[in-house]
Amino acid sequence: MSTSSQQNRHQILSRIRQGLGREALSAAKQQQLQSAMTQPQRNLVPQRAQAQGQAAIDMFIAMATEAAAEITHLESLEQLPEQLTSLIPEGDTRPLVIASETQLTNLDWQSANIETAQRVAQKGDLISLTSCIAGVAETGTLVLKSGPNSPTTLNLLPDIHCVLLRKEDVIGGYEDAWDLVRQAKLPRTVNFITGPSRSADIEQKLQMGAHGPKRLIIYMI
Amino acid sequence: MQINSPKFKDNARIALADANLQQALGNLKAGFPGKRAAAIGRLPEFDALRDQAQDIKNHVIENLDFYLETFESKVQDNGGHVHWASSSEDACQTILDICQSVGARTVTKGKSMVTEEIGLNDFLEKHSVTPVETDLGEYILQLREDHPSHIIAPAIHLNLSDVSEIFAEKHGTEAKHQPEELMQEARDVLRDHFVAADVGITGANFYVPETGSTIIVTNEGNGDLTQTLPKVHIVVTSIEKCVPTLEDLSLFMRLLSRSATGQECTVYNTLSSGPRQPGDQDGPEQFHVVLVDNGRSSMVGDDLQDMLRCIRCSACMNHCPVYSQIGGHAYGWVYPGPMGSVLTPKMIGIHDAGHLPNASTFCGKCESVCPVRIPLPKLMRSWRETQHQQQASPAIGRMAIGGWAWLARHPRLYKLGSSIAIKAMSIMAGNKGRLKSLPVGRGWTLWRDLPAPQGSSFQQQWKQQQNKGDKS
Amino acid sequence: MSVSPYLQVPQQPPHKPRVALFITCLVDSMRPSVGFATIKLLEAAGCHVEVPDLQTCCGQPAYNSGAKQDTQKLARLNIKKFADYDYVVAPSGSCIGMLHQYPDLFEKNSKDYKQAQELAGRAWEITSFLTDVLQYQPAPTQQSMTITYHDSCAGLRELGIHQQPRQLLERIDKLQINEMAEADTCCGFGGTFCIKFPDISNRMVSNKTDNAEASRAQLLVGGDLGCLMNMAGKLKRQGSHMQTRHVTEILANMLDIPAIGEGENTPLRPTNSDLGYEV
Numbered sequence: 001m002s003t004s005s006q007q008n009r010h011q012i013l014s015r016i017r018q019g020l021g022r023e024a025l026s027a028a029k030q031q032q033l034q035s036a037m038t039q040p041q042r043n044l045v046p047q048r049a050q051a052q053g054q055a056a057i058d059m060f061i062a063m064a065t066e067a068a069a070e071i072t073h074l075e076s077l078e079q080l081p082e083q084l085t086s087l088i089p090e091g092d093t094r095p096l097v098i099a100s101e102t103q104l105t106n107l108d109w110q111s112a113n114i115e116t117a118q119r120v121a122q123k124g125d126l127i128s129l130t131s132c133i134a135g136v137a138e139t140g141t142l143v144l145k146s147g148p149n150s151p152t153t154l155n156l157l158p159d160i161h162c163v164l165l166r167k168e169d170v171i172g173g174y175e176d177a178w179d180l181v182r183q184a185k186l187p188r189t190v191n192f193i194t195g196p197s198r199s200a201d202i203e204q205k206l207q208m209g210a211h212g213p214k215r216l217i218i219y220m221i
Numbered sequence: 222m223q224i225n226s227p228k229f230k231d232n233a234r235i236a237l238a239d240a241n242l243q244q245a246l247g248n249l250k251a252g253f254p255g256k257r258a259a260a261i262g263r264l265p266e267f268d269a270l271r272d273q274a275q276d277i278k279n280h281v282i283e284n285l286d287f288y289l290e291t292f293e294s295k296v297q298d299n300g301g302h303v304h305w306a307s308s309s310e311d312a313c314q315t316i317l318d319i320c321q322s323v324g325a326r327t328v329t330k331g332k333s334m335v336t337e338e339i340g341l342n343d344f345l346e347k348h349s350v351t352p353v354e355t356d357l358g359e360y361i362l363q364l365r366e367d368h369p370s371h372i373i374a375p376a377i378h379l380n381l382s383d384v385s386e387i388f389a390e391k392h393g394t395e396a397k398h399q400p401e402e403l404m405q406e407a408r409d410v411l412r413d414h415f416v417a418a419d420v421g422i423t424g425a426n427f428y429v430p431e432t433g434s435t436i437i438v439t440n441e442g443n444g445d446l447t448q449t450l451p452k453v454h455i456v457v458t459s460i461e462k463c464v465p466t467l468e469d470l471s472l473f474m475r476l477l478s479r480s481a482t483g484q485e486c487t488v489y490n491t492l493s494s495g496p497r498q499p500g501d502q503d504g505p506e507q508f509h510v511v512l513v514d515n516g517r518s519s520m521v522g523d524d525l526q527d528m529l530r531c532i533r534c535s536a537c538m539n540h541c542p543v544y545s546q547i548g549g550h551a552y553g554w555v556y557p558g559p560m561g562s563v564l565t566p567k568m569i570g571i572h573d574a575g576h577l578p579n580a581s582t583f584c585g586k587c588e589s590v591c592p593v594r595i596p597l598p599k600l601m602r603s604w605r606e607t608q609h610q611q612q613a614s615p616a617i618g619r620m621a622i623g624g625w626a627w628l629a630r631h632p633r634l635y636k637l638g639s640s641i642a643i644k645a646m647s648i649m650a651g652n653k654g655r656l657k658s659l660p661v662g663r664g665w666t667l668w669r670d671l672p673a674p675q676g677s678s679f680q681q682q683w684k685q686q687q688n689k690g691d692k693s
Numbered sequence: 694m695s696v697s698p699y700l701q702v703p704q705q706p707p708h709k710p711r712v713a714l715f716i717t718c719l720v721d722s723m724r725p726s727v728g729f730a731t732i733k734l735l736e737a738a739g740c741h742v743e744v745p746d747l748q749t750c751c752g753q754p755a756y757n758s759g760a761k762q763d764t765q766k767l768a769r770l771n772i773k774k775f776a777d778y779d780y781v782v783a784p785s786g787s788c789i790g791m792l793h794q795y796p797d798l799f800e801k802n803s804k805d806y807k808q809a810q811e812l813a814g815r816a817w818e819i820t821s822f823l824t825d826v827l828q829y830q831p832a833p834t835q836q837s838m839t840i841t842y843h844d845s846c847a848g849l850r851e852l853g854i855h856q857q858p859r860q861l862l863e864r865i866d867k868l869q870i871n872e873m874a875e876a877d878t879c880c881g882f883g884g885t886f887c888i889k890f891p892d893i894s895n896r897m898v899s900n901k902t903d904n905a906e907a908s909r910a911q912l913l914v915g916g917d918l919g920c921l922m923n924m925a926g927k928l929k930r931q932g933s934h935m936q937t938r939h940v941t942e943i944l945a946n947m948l949d950i951p952a953i954g955e956g957e958n959t960p961l962r963p964t965n966s967d968l969g970y971e972v
Contacts, residue, residue: 002315009305011518012289016521020521024287040467140485156446156449175468192489197488201374204249212446212489582879584883602756618885622758668927674724
């Protein structure tokens with residue numbers, strides 16, 4: 001930190017304390033606030049976000065669809081390559097960029113005649129395939145973490161983002177998602193994604209596919 | 222940004238006469254309020270969430286020093302850097318230093334009102350760093366050398382033809398006339414910038430001390446590309462944007478998207494915590510947070526403290542009957558509408574922004590839709606009190622109010638005065654029941670008739686009736 | 694501008710309550726008939742009505758102009774003037790709303806503050822008082838007319854007045870309420886606002902009268918004289934046939950006096966926007 005940053009820090013904190021009419025908080029008070037943060041209490045969780053089981057799955061599907069995500073139901077993971085072939089235009093040789101997860105890489109892509117690549121996404125990529133850690137029922141939101149096997153660019157750069165979601169990973173509310181995130185070391189990025197990219201910046205008319213993916217396809221098994 | 226707030230009245234007059242602008246503002250009126258109402262109708266707990274949000278934000282302000290220090294140390298634990306900026310100049314210089322330290326020539330930017338507030342783009346350009354706005358609305362404005370007129374829909378004052386013209390001119394392409402074609406063109410052009418930029422600058426809707434994270438909430442995905450592709454990610458945010466924990470963030474996510482665009486959930490809610498981690502194949506190598514004060518710390522403990530709860534959702538301006546007639550540019554600086562009428566005087570001085578807190582009927586719609594229940598009319602009134610005390614409001618208005626208030630405390634004189642005025646107006650109105658013009662109060666009769674009084678005051682008539690009753 | 698915390702409805706209002714009419718400066722000087730209509734309604738609802746002598750104003754123009762000390766002085770006068778009544782009632786949500794803000798003028802827990810709270814607890818707008826406090830059910834009457842109702846801001850957002858006037862009006866046989874678009878949007882009056890920012894105010898009132906006329910009503914009705922004079926003045930300037938009245942005039946059946954801004958009592962006519970419309 002530069003000297004001026006340090007001076008500013010001192011000034012800002014002093015002014016806040018002056019405004020509050022007190023010195024820095026006592027060690028005891030700080031301890032109290034710290035522990036409130038380490039064991040965070042939930043605020044009011046709306047009824048809707050407390051859904052479980054089939055009710056949560058139904059709500060997830062309804063809300064994700066409303067947000068213009070597309071949902072395809074699969075009997076088994078093995079059906080996935082076949083499903084994806086329909087997305088690739090005739091003669092398009094661009095590879096399917098997949099997250100380096102064994103459950104995805106082990107699939108029989110060759111039989112489906114799909115060339116795959118395991119890397120970060122690049123400009124010009126057409127389709128990416130990733131998994132997610134959860135689907136949040138209350139708003140049809142996917143939760144994705146960054147990591148060595150799941151580069152964030154896969155969620156953003158390609159025109160079509162395909163996401164594998166297991167029904168047992170559908171949860172009620174955002175709080176449930178944070179509980180999952182807290183089970184491991186916090187990653188660089190956590191993406192909450194609700195439908196494909198969009199903008200209404202021209203005359204408030206909603207257009208899909210602004211900078212992120214134009215289509216978000218959720219494969220549910 | 223140049224300050225045009227002193228010319229508010231002229232700005233408003235011009236805006237009212239601008240057919241293009243009025244057409245564009247119609248889109249706002251037809252869109253946001255109805256969508257918000259529908260989304261809230263589907264969440265019965267919404268008002269209870271607002272109460273909790275208000276409490277959380279008040280708690281944050283009461284302990285802001287603690288949360289700032291905690292956030293700083295968590296960011297550092299995550300491998301990031303925190304920079305403190307008291308003023309706009311400090312913030313711009315800090316950002317420039319970071320850019321220069323990596324030899325940056327171009328930076329991409331996600332939409333950020335704080336960077337508008339500190340005038341970052343002009344500053345970077347002056348120092349040979351090229352900023353590229355990537356939010357579609359902001360990008361359009363940058364091409365036009367224009368500024369946002371709304372805090373979440375920056376180009377709300379423009380129409381399709383404006384976008385069509387500037388794209389054709391600046392991209393050297395054939396003019397396109399469909400929104401989706403224009404968006405595709407911007408997508409193609411900006412894709413190269415995303416990939417080529419040395420530094421990505423975003424704002425933050427919130428920061429979370431629990432985890433040392435910053436959060437951006439966007440629909441386009443530009444903010445995510447901005448912060449993921451370049452080597453360096455700089456977050457420019459202001460000190461009050463704190464929500465202590467991820468649990469609290471959940472609550473604010475529910476409030477923000479519904480209050481802002483009426484969406485159940487904005488498309489991308491992204492939590493960023495530090496630089497890329499060992500093994501990560503993408504993400505920035507450096508993560509910097511610039512904490513901007515710019516007058517906010519001096520709002521703690523003063524009459525404006527409640528304003529520090531603001532989460533910049535724009536519900537107040539979306540529902541404001543004044544904003545929706547004149548648009549955001551009339552307010553003459555970065556923050557328009559009711560929230561701007563409270564904040565702008567603090568940031569550019571009440572002398573320049575004097576009209577803003579007066580340009581409200583106190584209809585209260587802003588407060589009624591505020592997700593964190595900021596008493597905006599009360600805060601605007603507090604500016605009026607400051608003006609009155611400093612004798613900064615027009616002398617003639619102050620004298621009129623003072624004289625009238627004195628009269629109102631002397632009922633007999635008041636009665637005499639009002640009976641003379643009633644008589645005069647009654648005579649002028651004759652049998653028409655209304656007046657077309659008046660020697661005083663021309664602001665009224667310029668645009669409307671003044672209904673005439675009914676001959677004598679109620680209190681006079683009542684007295685007469687009572688007296689008659691006593692006699693009979 | 695949030696809903697007042699002082700709107701506590703008593704479990705059992707006193708029998709034949711002693712009510713002070715707070716006439717308000719605008720009704721006093723511009724439209725006394727609204728005062729008489731209010732008294733008629735209160736008496737019909739079983740109240741003993743008094744008009745405290747030498748009333749002036751609630752102080753709102755000073756308060757909203759930033760003249761806090763002037764407002765405090767006026768507030769103290771009014772607190773004293775209206776001290777000895779069961780209730781204080783006015784035909785205005787705006788002025789009663791101001792009385793509900795009196796506590797904010799004084800230091801918490803000071804003597805003035807407590808007295809101001811006490812006054813606010815007794816202060817009611819007329820339609821809210823009749824329905825919420827007295828549960829008054831007017832005797833059924835008949836008036837053949839189509840009206841539209843403007844919700845004035847202070848009444849709506851400070852005192853929660855929306856359903857109350859409609860509830861009372863709906864008891865009148867053959868009276869039809871055509872709700873206009875944006876009935877809850879400000880008409881652009883705003884006290885001194887309409888003088889300080891005439892152009893913006895004009896656009897706001899124009900939107901309002903457009904919406905009112907589009908409702909195909911014959912009569913524009915509301916509960917605050919300031920807003921009503923603003924809207925009536927605009928309608929007349931535009932040459933509209935739509936008439937404007939205070940809600941109490943209709944409820945008290947005092948329709949023999951000319952409507953607001955009219956020189957004489959003319960029959961209701963179809964509005965400009967729908968000349969073929971007959972009731």
